[in-house]
Amino acid sequence: xxxxxxxxxxxxxxxxxxxxxxxxxxxxxxxxxxxxxxxxxxxxxxxxxxxxxxxxxxxxxxxxxxxxxxxxxxxxxxxxxxxxxxxxxxxxxxxxxxxxxxxxxxxxxxxxx
Amino acid sequence: xxxxxxxxxxxxxxxxxxxxxxxxxxxxxxxxxxxxxxxxxxxxxxxxxxxxxxxxxxxxxxxxxxxxxxxxxxxxxxxxxxxxxxxxxxxxxxxxxxxxxxxxxxxxxxxxxxx
Numbered sequence: 001x002x003x004x005x006x007x008x009x010x011x012x013x014x015x016x017x018x019x020x021x022x023x024x025x026x027x028x029x030x031x032x033x034x035x036x037x038x039x040x041x042x043x044x045x046x047x048x049x050x051x052x053x054x055x056x057x058x059x060x061x062x063x064x065x066x067x068x069x070x071x072x073x074x075x076x077x078x079x080x081x082x083x084x085x086x087x088x089x090x091x092x093x094x095x096x097x098x099x100x101x102x103x104x105x106x107x108x109x110x111x112x113x
Numbered sequence: 114x115x116x117x118x119x120x121x122x123x124x125x126x127x128x129x130x131x132x133x134x135x136x137x138x139x140x141x142x143x144x145x146x147x148x149x150x151x152x153x154x155x156x157x158x159x160x161x162x163x164x165x166x167x168x169x170x171x172x173x174x175x176x177x178x179x180x181x182x183x184x185x186x187x188x189x190x191x192x193x194x195x196x197x198x199x200x201x202x203x204x205x206x207x208x209x210x211x212x213x214x215x216x217x218x219x220x221x222x223x224x225x226x227x228x
Contacts, residue, residue: 042221043203043205045216045218088155
């Protein structure tokens with residue numbers, strides 16, 4: 001079945017440093033979504049990418065979807081303590097039994113002030 | 114709009130018992146998905162319901178079941194509980210309509226502890 005791998009599992013940075021998490025799917029995706037979960041909270045939607053090679057920005061966050069629609073990345077520029085949390089990618093398969101949304105295991109980001 | 118609500122928020126059961134969790138989606142949303150979240154396995158997809166029909170299913174044993182009512186509210190049931198079923202169970206609602214942004218709106222979860 002469809003698998004979504006996400007690395008790294010953990011990342012600790014100093015405030016002001018950049019951060020990147022990567023996501024790879026075993027199958028071609030129809031879309032990829034990113035979520036953030038604060039400690040003790042529930043996942044909150046950040047963005048959805050649909051097109052091959054798509055790049056979207058939200059302030060200090062940059063999201064990319066690979067040309068083959070099998071990989072994605074989230075880059076945070078100049079991290080702040082408010083960025084702390086676990087970032088999940090979630091890939092929606094192309095159809096049939098793969099249509100379900102499969103989450104990566106997440107990257108836990110901690111920021112040292 | 115009110116968000117996704119889940120009841121109960123916390124539950125303690127013993128092995129062998131069964132449990133029913135409830136989820137009320139955002140008004141107008143027709144799709145409800147259930148996920149199990151554990152520290153080691155992350156978010157694992159259980160099933161998705163759309164207009165009272167199970168649309169997708171994850172790789173969980175038959176002890177895990179669900180249903181959706183005509184008002185889109187959903188329940189999931191776990192029978193013959195095992196220690197390994199201890200987890201945060203998250204429900205997410207979305208419009209479920211093809212062509213729209215696929216945002217999953219998560220509820221606060223039900224923390225299930227099996228003793």
